[in-house]
Amino acid sequence: MERGPLRIFSGSANPALARSVAEQLGQSLGALDLGRFPDGEISVQIGESVRGTDCFIIQPTCPPVNENLMELLILIDAFRRGSAERITVVTPYFGYARQDRKARGREPISAKLVANLIAGAGADRLLAIDLHTDQLQGFFDLPVDHLPARQVFAEHFRYLGFKGEDVVVVSPDVGGVHQAKLLADELEAALGIVVKRRSATGTSEVLEVIGDFSERRVIIYDDMIQTGGTVLDATRALIERGAREVHCAVTHPVLSGNASERLAASPLTSLTVCDTIPVPEHKRFDRLVVLTVSLLLADAIERIHLDESVSASLHTSHYHQPRLFGG
Ligand code: R5P
Numbered sequence: 001m002e003r004g005p006l007r008i009f010s011g012s013a014n015p016a017l018a019r020s021v022a023e024q025l026g027q028s029l030g031a032l033d034l035g036r037f038p039d040g041e042i043s044v045q046i047g048e049s050v051r052g053t054d055c056f057i058i059q060p061t062c063p064p065v066n067e068n069l070m071e072l073l074i075l076i077d078a079f080r081r082g083s084a085e086r087i088t089v090v091t092p093y094f095g096y097a098r099q100d101r102k103a104r105g106r107e108p109i110s111a112k113l114v115a116n117l118i119a120g121a122g123a124d125r126l127l128a129i130d131l132h133t134d135q136l137q138g139f140f141d142l143p144v145d146h147l148p149a150r151q152v153f154a155e156h157f158r159y160l161g162f163k164g165e166d167v168v169v170v171s172p173d174v175g176g177v178h179q180a181k182l183l184a185d186e187l188e189a190a191l192g193i194v195v196k197r198r199s200a201t202g203t204s205e206v207l208e209v210i211g212d213f214s215e216r217r218v219i220i221y222d223d224m225i226q227t228g229g230t231v232l233d234a235t236r237a238l239i240e241r242g243a244r245e246v247h248c249a250v251t252h253p254v255l256s257g258n259a260s261e262r263l264a265a266s267p268l269t270s271l272t273v274c275d276t277i278p279v280p281e282h283k284r285f286d287r288l289v290v291l292t293v294s295l296l297l298a299d300a301i302e303r304i305h306l307d308e309s310v311s312a313s314l315h316t317s318h319y320h321q322p323r324l325f326g327g
Contacts, residue, residue, distance in 0.1 A: 011059035024298030080122035097132035
């Protein structure tokens with residue numbers, strides 16, 4: 001089927017990433033006027049005709065999460081009423097993902113509510129990177145393309161010479177073992193597991209560590225870093241067990257509160273993240289490395305536009321030289 005022209009638009013959450021994606025696709029970002037009414041409500045005006053177009057709206061629902069989510073919903077509404085032929089929501093980071101079940105009585109399932117809101121506003125598809133759990137795809141009654149950032153990390157660490165017996169990829173909790181194993185396989189490395197328990201108040205405690213870390217270079221691999229507690233606990237436990245270097249690879253740098261300060265003051269050798277969420281100046285430190293997912297997203301967007309397989313894109317290189325901050 002002949003589709004309308006491809007256009008890329010950005011909300012206010014991560015315009016640098018959106019610009020970079022648009023550049024990879026040989027175009028500039030679509031014209032949007034985003035603002036606030038005097039009472040703080042969000043105002044949106046699309047500055048070009050979108051009638052009959054294949055629109056991709058790039059907007060991670062990162063902090064300020066409620067502002068970014070509401071802006072996304074209003075944007076979708078504007079594109080729908082502007083007669084876009086198809087609206088794909090691109091959430092490189094999908095917030096509200098962790099409340100995906102009733103862990104205790106009388107709790108909401110916020111992830112499902114947000115999925116309903118996005119679909120209800122008029123989105124036709126969703127493209128995301130490293131959702132907190134794979135099952136979230138089923139919360140959407142829309143096609144979801146779910147990309148792993150693993151390949152970007154694998155290429156980066158291979159480029160730095162991380163490969164083979166000397167390297168252990170560690171999952172900092174039992175839920176992440178499958179993803180850690182896939183990265184370990186890419187690097188022909190060993191697998192380690194930190195078993196942690198999280199209390200109702202959110203503090204975590206290391207219960208058990210599985211693997212041989214003596215004189216090894218370790219990469220802790222996780223989907224997001226928020227307070228940094230998980231990574232800091234794991235780092236301490238791995239150093240106590242003889243790790244020579246402890247690196248951390250995390251897709252989404254949420255970095256709430258004073259997480260960056262705590263990580264900068266820790267014995268962590270390096271923290272490598274992706275630009276799914278912008279890292280503002282005051283959160284950067286000398287051992288922070290930011291890799292871009294713009295090639296990964298641009299490739300997937302082009303394939304979606306052309307009705308080509310997106311999974312095939314995961315076998316091509318999406319690696320850019322890292323951007324180094326701080327120092
Ligand atoms: C947990 O399931 C996630 O994969 C992360 O380990 C967690 O969200 C990290 O949070 P924090 O940095 O606050 O420990």
